Amino acid sequence: MTLHTLQKPYQLLLGDVDNPRNAKTAFGLRDWVPQDCVAQLRFTDQAVSVGLPDMSPHRAVAAGARTLVVGIAPVGGLLPENWHPTLREALESGLDLAAGLHQRLSDIPGLAELARRLGRRIHDVRQPSRTFAVASGLPRPGRRLLTVGTDCAQGKKYAALAIAKALQLRGHAADFRATGQTGVLISGQGVVIDSVIADFIAGAAETLSPANTPDHWDVIEGQGSLFHPAYAGVTLGLLHGSQPDALVLCHDPTRKTLNGYPQVPVLSPQFALEPYLAAARLTNPRVRFVGVALNTSGLGEVEAARTLKETSESLKLPCVDPIRTGVDPIIAALESLYA
């Protein structure tokens, strides 16, 4: 057992949460892997709904569910105690449990013991499920694409998911490799890389994306930014361990300073490319950028189109908004460069 591996399909636990903003994980799962979500579990009709059938854990198991996923972010980080009986009921009904909370489900009194007795598993995906090895730095077969960015929370996960899906639709062997809690729940596998002990960041990234057939693509979810005063270490370790052949730069053209760091300006894409390449060459000298993914959600239609065109021309790279335009130009670049 190395990385997290969750049993699908899921029942999504929404409890009594009444603000959709606190149920982002549940909405993300419903949007990205609807085929893996068979039911929701709400305590009241006033709770947020993601549109799945309401079921008890017992009925969800009968409908095929294997894991109850906590789909909300509780205020203060702790699950209210009145949710605990539902978690026990789920285990007793035959479901595993999974959550990406700061609080560990397995620290809830009695829950880990109950799971052990019943042969169920509890996935606290923010907690690395094993100690990883120190990175070897040795090359391994298979192709790898990593999304990188000028800041956090710009669309690196979304871009990676979209590229992996598009590659699969075009008949390529490709896997999305998750490095954040929502990504791990979406894919059912992965590691929350910023929860790993610092010594093992690059080692965990090597484990996440193992040797594969030569034309297989791992599309790896990036984290943080090389230009972020708090998280650059995570980004660099993930970059070195991933040994990417291809990079996609993610950027939000309307963001002037880092999210939560008003004293730190966001770098323009043209100044971000070379530092990423210089750092990545340490473990893969053949690394190159294959595209730019702009998050143009803050721009109107005309301005978005103009920004995409100008960015593409100035950087001489395919430039897309994965939500607005799809990622076809990046797929075309990959097919042309790695024929």
Add this chain to the structure above:
Amino acid sequence: MTLHTLQKPYQLLLGDVDNPRNAKTAFGLRDWVPQDCVAQLRFTDQAVSVGLPDMSPHRAVAAGARTLVVGIAPVGGLLPENWHPTLREALESGLDLAAGLHQRLSDIPGLAELARRLGRRIHDVRQPSRTFAVASGLPRPGRRLLTVGTDCAQGKKYAALAIAKALQLRGHAADFRATGQTGVLISGQGVVIDSVIADFIAGAAETLSPANTPDHWDVIEGQGSLFHPAYAGVTLGLLHGSQPDALVLCHDPTRKTLNGYPQVPVLSPQFALEPYLAAARLTNPRVRFVGVALNTSGLGEVEAARTLKETSESLKLPCVDPIRTGVDPIIAALESLYA
């Protein structure tokens, strides 16, 4: 309570270790802080001696000792069970315990409970003693010097200790800030930065080196290398959180490939300077190199002198071997640049 803070002076536990190479921590403490080491504890006369008086824990307490430090690295990482009674005896005699092992002393059955009951502390310095905050990236008063390197295990700790001590001898307000297990035991304070959860590397570095008076120097022990395929994330997070004004590059001119990574060449110093500066400018635009510390232990006297002279001329920086030549030229540069 934030970082580790150990009570001095120490008794050094050597047990029945008979190979001096497995007692590096004890020798390091004896060499760097002889005034803080009052006794050793050996099970037999055949065990390694660091030349301190042999005492029982009870007698060591009478001689002033406050903490029993495990001064050895056990084969396989685990302390033999026949050492456990001695640890209990030490707690009962009035000593705290400290170790930098992979195994936690506080996981030894009954030991944590005994310490709690007696009001003693157990310092497993490889385990961060609290969750750190995410880095703010905000500047803070006081001056900071960080040692950085072209590889691991080249003398970054030694250089930082030597510079801190030389600054103090010249009458400057200065503290050595430890980031590795031996450094923490030497100084009695600090954080083992590679044991911190990845998200908090830079935050831990900010906590390690807090706001100070404007002319006070924190001399911070560097870790790893920006050019190391496994540890660069740690190095970058430490660099960003330390916000150094001054950098000292550490390098071993006889090492051609990274220690344990024969496929990765060691960068020449002239190619290492600019990447460090570029990365460091994110949190301190005024950063500069103030010197180079070469580890010339693999060179003869004449060749060492020639290498120091040539490196100094080509990089236009003071170049020393902290062991062979001392660090006076670097201190002179600091006094001239930051008058």
